[in-house]
Amino acid sequence: MRAADRGVPAPEPTNTVELVGRVSGSPEARVLPSGDDLVTLRLVVPRPAGGPVDTIDLACWSAPSRRAALRLADGDTVHVTGALRRRFFRTAGGAASRYEVEVSRVSRRRVSG
Template identity: 60%
Template sequence: MSRQTAAPANEVQLTGRVSGEPTEREMPSGDRLVQLRVVVPRPLRRARSRDTTGSTGTRRQVDTIDVACWTARTRAAALRLTDGSGVQVEGALRRRFFRTGSGAVSRYEVEASALRSVDLTE
């Protein structure tokens, strides 16, 4: 087996539905931030257990992903979205650190570089 060379990359592309209304806030630095959640369905798979009738079925699992919009362009696009609307996001995965009453914590989110409304077919 031969090895391929690859350059490091941090690229994320999501297509899903907005969950809740996007929220805007001003940071202590004066920067503005719009945050939203995107729900992306996973591919259907067969359920492992049988229901009470003995038949197997399928179940839909989803991933809920936090998205941060820092640029004026992505903030404006995010604020035009509504709960349940289709969205396509391009960006990078970021780990953000912050303090809470119980100490330092971190979380992952996608920092959007491009965001647009789309019609979804499911």
């Protein structure tokens, strides 16, 4: 029986991502042909139990997220909130796509220990 059939309201659709990981490499600032400013960086997030890591591309479009990202350095531990986006683009081989997190907020975290 579905939740709605039991009188329980269905959850609202949401696209919210929260990550804690380590910055890999330096953030890269660029101006797109459209004139939009963008800062990109890569985040490495370990999986539980010492398994492999996930490497996640981050895109900072808003001025506050761009400023915060540009203050980060390789190896910094950060907390990121945002939304998962699928970006489409053209390559020499044709159309392609990739998933990335569109950052709404990023902040450095202190590492305990």
